[in-house]
Amino acid sequence: MPIAADYPFLNILWSMLIFVGFIMWIWIAIMCFMDIFRRRDIGGFAKAIWIIFIIFIPLLGVLFYLIAYHNGIADRNVKGQEAAQAAFDQQVKEAAGKGGPASEIETAQKLLDAGTISQTEFDHIKSKALAGG
Secondary structure, eight states, rough: OOOGGSSSSHHHHHHHHHHHHHHHHHHHHHHHHHHHHHHHSHHHHHHHHHEEEEEHHHHHHHHHHHHHHHHHHHHHHHHHHHHHHHHHHHHHHHHHHHHHHHHHHHHHHHHHHHHOOOOOHHHHHHHHHHHHH
């Protein structure tokens, strides 16, 4: 029956380092796969070659991919974050622009300019919007 004394501290430390290194490699491989599938500048055959290379020669495949495309990975990440921020900003602007007195007055002004409503109807809508309901 093994006991704790049979497994010295340096062996425990080494096992922990191996485990952490394996987890880090998995994370880097997943990031490489995500980058490969996100790319639009290479075709499907090149993507398939990179995937096969990373799967069958894992450590070298990941290292070569990182060495070859390290700048492109960062650029694609920045562009993705900027696109997500722009989409979020646009959604906030659209949500903020809906409703409210200014929107009601603007809509009424467009209707007045189009001749759909009269000046008195516009004044009534404007006073109602400014009064809050």
